[in-house]
Amino acid sequence: MPLVRIDIKRHPDPAHLQTLGKVVYAALRHTINVPEHDNFQVLTEHDGDRLVYDPQYLGIQRTDGQVFIQITLSEGRTTEQKKALYQAIAEGLNREAGVRLEDVFISLVEVRKENWSFGNGIAQYAT
DSSP: EEEEEEEEESSTTHHHHHHHHHHHHHHHHHHHHOTOOOOOOEEEEOOOOOOOTTTTGGGGGOOTTTTEEEEEEEESOOOOHHHHHHHHHHHHHHHOOOOOOOGEEEEEEOOOOGOOOOOOOOOTTTO
């Protein structure tokens, strides 16, 4: 039940952002067993001055190809699953969309299952 937000600087290829979303969804399915059809994403392009990042934080050389990915998901994944997810996303974006590994920034936000409503004003996963 993840909600994925992907933010990038405006890209000349209109299909680029959709490709990023597809890669992230595939990685979620493969590494942390997200169910089929559980695909909710907000894909946003920004003007150049609307994304701020340090080009050298932690010794990682970043470029204007920076991709910000924030994934809100239910708590409960292991550290190993999270590491596998980060790697699958970065390698997939590199392979499928030409994004440099150094330009993939991922943040996970874990929430309890009762913090989701997928429609109809119902907390579908609350126990």
